Amino acid sequence: MTRTARIICLALAACLLAAAPAAAAKRLTIRGAGFGHGVGMSQYGAYGLAENGSAYDAILSHYYSGTELGTTDPAQTVRVLLQSNAGSASFSGADRAGSRRIDPGRTYTVRRRGAAQVDLMSSRGRRIATMSAPLAAAAPDGGAVRLGGSGSYRGAIEFRPGTFGGINAINAVALEDYIAGVISRESPSSWPLEALKAQAVAARTYAVTTTKGGNGFDHYPDTRSQVYGGVAAETASTDEAVSATRGQVVTYEGEPVVTYFFSTSGGRTEDVENTSLGTEPKPWLKSVEDPYDDLSPKHRWGPIRMTLASAQARLGGLVKGRLRGIRVTRRGSSPRVVSADVVGTRGRTRVDGATLRARFGLNDTWAYFTSIGMRRERPVPVDPGDPPKPLDPGTGGAQPSAAGPRTLARLRGTVVPARRGAEVQIQVRDGDSWRKVTSTIVRRGGKYRAAVARAGVYRAVFAGDAGPAVRVR
Secondary structure (H helix, E strand, O other): OOHHHHHHHHHHHHHHHHHOOOOOEEEEEEEEEOEOOOOOEEHHHHHHHHHOOOOHHHHHHHHOOOOEEEEOOOOOEEEEEEEEEEOEEEEEOOOEEOOEEOOOOOOEEEEEEOOOEEEEEEOOOOEEEEEEOOEEEEOOOOOOEEEOOOEEEOOEEEEEEOOOOOEEEEEEEEHHHHHHOOHHHHOOOOOOHHHHHHHHHHHHHHHHHOOOOOOOOOEOOOOOOOOOOHHHHOOHHHHHHHHHOOOEEEEEOOEEOOOOEEOEOOOEOOOHHHOOOOOOOOOOOOOOEOOOHHHOOOOEEEEEEEEHHHHHHHHHHHOOOOEEEEEEEEEOOOOOEEEEEEEEOOEEEEEEHHHHHHHHOOOOOOEEEEEEEEEEOOOEEOOOOOOOOOOOHHHOOOOOOOOOOOEEEEEEEEEEOOOOOOEEEEEEEEOOEEEEEEEEEOOHHHEEEEEEOOOEEEEEEEOOEEOOOEEEO
């Protein structure tokens, strides 16, 4: 092979390598609003209403449509599961265990004995007595029982064999003492008193209208019910809120009703039937405007950005083929996602908003999903004999040179979701910023195409969200 032929072959090989299409770059961007399930009272919204002069009864009637205040027995007992299926449970501060008098200054241990009995043990492991379950360890009047290292609780701690072995420890506590241990764990104790009073009534109502139906208990001490901290959660301001609203509950047509509450609405709450909390409409759990929710740091959130490959990994078996994007098919009144399609190259999978929230770890189902892909197509040579064209901002201000051939790079991609005819901007990196060089429109299937004629790093921007960067050499 002659030297000239060898040079020609090398040049052809270089052209072929340069002509190979670049790997597609694809990104999913998620933006949203709110924090929580979106139903009932927004705690930050209640805070804002209180800051702007609303009393607690007005706050409650705003979020729970058509309701009034009623009363319930403040001395009724609430049972909260504190410890589950542990090998043993230790306690102190009690002066009575069942019918047996014990020393409040000593620590005792309870162990399971069969399905219906427990052993009361000394701190040194000596068995003091075998007793029928549940065994209630109660503090002197005004005192509290300390459960192991988990905290102190008013009322009594009941010990019973767990469903799956071990011992369950359950706090049997008067309703008002329970609410005193809830409020500061759900709303900051520094908030206005009217907001704390609204929280007290909502928490009290929720406690008496819901149950988890567990083995000897009604509620969990966490977000599966409402967050409960016992004596450690009591503060002067929250105690005042409990005292000022003693026994008060939210009622609809004279009956206490379930009072869901959550952190941040994003500006509007949601109808319960549009969420995972229920399928049937409830007249007191309707979507309402929330004018002061913007006090919350999670009033708006995002953007959250990830590659489509990363998004597909989170969605797992919901994706048919390769993920193209997520298309919302129905929104609620707020507008939280009620249903959406996970769009893949081999079909779609219908999901609800709660599923998307869980898979992506989102704050709320009030979310918008935009996927943008871009790739560089095979370059197209420009005949140097073609007459010069005027500068075209759509090609980055470049034009074919009479001195030799230039190549145009064509960029193409897909936007999901997007209506046909919507604008897609093409931007080039200019130092530390991005500059628009052209725009194009979305065609059938969310596809777009654009041409550029200079080296650089480009990206597509749609509806304020930017896709991944692609280098054109």
